[in-house]
Amino acid sequence: MTGHGVDPARVRALKDREDARFAASHPTSVAMLERARRSMPNGVPMQWFASSYAHPPMFVLEGAGARFRDVDGNEYVDFNIADMSTFCGHAPEPVVRAIAERASRGTQFLLPDENAIWVAEELAHRWRLPAWQFTLSASQANVEVIRVARVATGRSVTLLFDGKYHGHFDQALVELRDGRLVPEELGLPPDVVRQTRVIPWNDPDALARALEPRDVAVVLAEPAMTNNHGLILPDPGFHEVLRRLTRETGTVLALDETHTLVCGPGGLCDRWGLEPDAVSLGKSIAGGVPIGAYGMTAELASVFAAEQPDDREEEPSVATGGTLFANALSMAAARAALSEVLTADAYTHTAALGARLAEGLEAAVVRAGLPWSVHRLFARSGTAFGPVPPRSAEEARACEDRLLTNLVRVYLANRGVWEAIPGAGPTVAVPATTEDVDRYVAAYGELLEELTASGAVAPATSGPGR
Ligand SMILES: Cc1ncc(COP(=O)(O)O)c(C=O)c1O
Structure with a gap:
């Protein structure tokens, strides 16, 4: 076990399995990336597209409301909201x-x-x-x-x-x-x-x-x-x-x-x-x-x-x-x-969904018996891999776990949930619904169950489930 209550070997095994599943469900993005490498460093028009995610960058097609689709037709409920820049949703x-x-x-x-x-x-x-x-x-x-x-x-x-x-x-x-x-x-x-x-x-x-x-x-x-x-x-x-x-x-x-x-x-x-x-x-x-x-x-x-x-x-x-x-x-x-x-009603709605997300995350963490804490701030909620929320950057750094963070991202992506980069949430967008939040919570709960289960990591049983 690490200080974060999970077995690093299990995190690695799950990450490898999920990475393979991600690559298999994004063939068009992978091909586009190869083409893009000939005209742009690392195949991206801005380096954050490559450096923000540990899996290969994905090329996007379109978005509407709290969801967007990539060029392979995979649909995501968006909790990254483009690092907080699409809180209004896509194409409001x-x-x-x-x-x-x-x-x-x-x-x-x-x-x-x-x-x-x-x-x-x-x-x-x-x-x-x-x-x-x-x-x-x-x-x-x-x-x-x-x-x-x-x-x-x-x-x-x-x-x-x-x-x-x-x-x-x-x-x-x-x-x-x-x-x-x-x-x-x-x-x-x-x-x-x-x-x-x-x-x-x-x-x-x-x-x-x-x-x-x-x-x-x-x-x-x-x-x-x-x-x-x-x-x-x-x-x-x-x-x-x-x-x-x-x-x-x-x-x-x-x-x-x-x-x-x-x-x-x-x-x-x-x-x-x-x-x-x-x-x-x-x-x-x-x-x-x-x-x-x-x-x-x-x-x-x-x-x-x-x-x-x-x-x-x-x-x-x-x-x-x-x-x-x-x-x-x-x-x-x-x-x-x-x-x-960005009306008063919109903020009431997103604060309520943010609270629902926090409650769902808290329940999942407690069920899994992990020493993690959950924070909530209106539309934005999330977990830190430590027993109490950090009070300083030093305490926040002590909670960091790159491999685990990257696993959460790819695991959720493979289940139709676009996880936030650490600076962005997860945050619910104005058009998000209770079903969107419940989808996040369900995928997150599934991950924590797998993370804390005993025995070998199960092989991927299905393709990209959307
Ligand atoms: C608090 C804060 N201020 C400013 C910025 C910079 O925003 P931009 O990249 O749109 O200039 C960011 C970006 O993440 C931020 O989080």
Whole structure:
């Protein structure tokens, strides 16, 4: 047995069996991959398609509601929701309608349209922050939030929490290794670590120490850390300390709700009564169409005061913007998604399904007698391979088990359930049903039974069962 309560040899045997079954049920994807290798590194147009899954990448055909189909005709109930970017479901009707209507009249002008005003007003209402700007991704929204904070404070350091993920941009791609801050991936300059400080989550003393020199422009954090194996919730009172210390030290507090916006119409800020100076969003707010957004207080937004054009010499402006940012198509999609899909009822529905999922997982774990914990956060639930939910990234790392995680993924895929990558859930989409959740729970229960059974692993008895 490992520390996670399962026999690694059994995990390996099950994984081999399921991998073979997966390959057998995806012949068209496998052939496409071979063709794609001739024009793209590893046969994929973006390396995450290869690196996120341990089985060969699968080529997709189409999606509708909470399901999608691959090119081999296999259908999946989607609990990854494209790393939280398709919470609205696939091809949500109001968004499809809005896109078609907008596309027939032009998608991009490098000029604003009325939808931009509507979306900014709606986000201002939901997040109680008056001033909004748009980008094409959450990463880029975070880049701009950091720049705005630097201008507002005259400081340059960004403070992040160990285990964070805020996107693929230089100063957020640093991590603590053996207590030292290092670039997280290849291609980053070694001195990138000078711009950032990283401290443990849920540690008020470390936070006080990091802010004490008063050189931090911005603390950037998710309200609950979603990008780990197992969700890391804030300890009671941690957000109050975070808000108090950032105020006392003149530091901007920016909360990244890119993932947690699935928790409620105004994300966790609204659910938990949080009062950040800035909020960043992206992924699902335009129903699957690229968008990023950030909201800020009037005080922070005053950094843009010098940008009003007139005939005099140009004032230096804040380093923001991009040619296709706030394009008419993104804005039309966001308006449709916010007004017709991401409604109060939708959040009530997904929170109830999330709870049903958590209960089903908990029952399966208890039945199997495994020392695993189950977390729940509105639409999102899941298990961690440890007896109590992690409170820090270090504890989350102790629960990690790559082989086991990859087994869960391929096992569920072979039973028509698209499992989430660890940072994404499982999370239920707005169009998901109780049957979808029950399908996940049934497949998961079947896996735990096989994992904890005695005797040899049974051979695969059927083909790809859909
Ligand atoms: C919390 C958070 N912020 C920002 C991002 C970056 O989003 P994108 O890749 O769409 O720029 C992610 C992506 O997973 C995220 O989880």
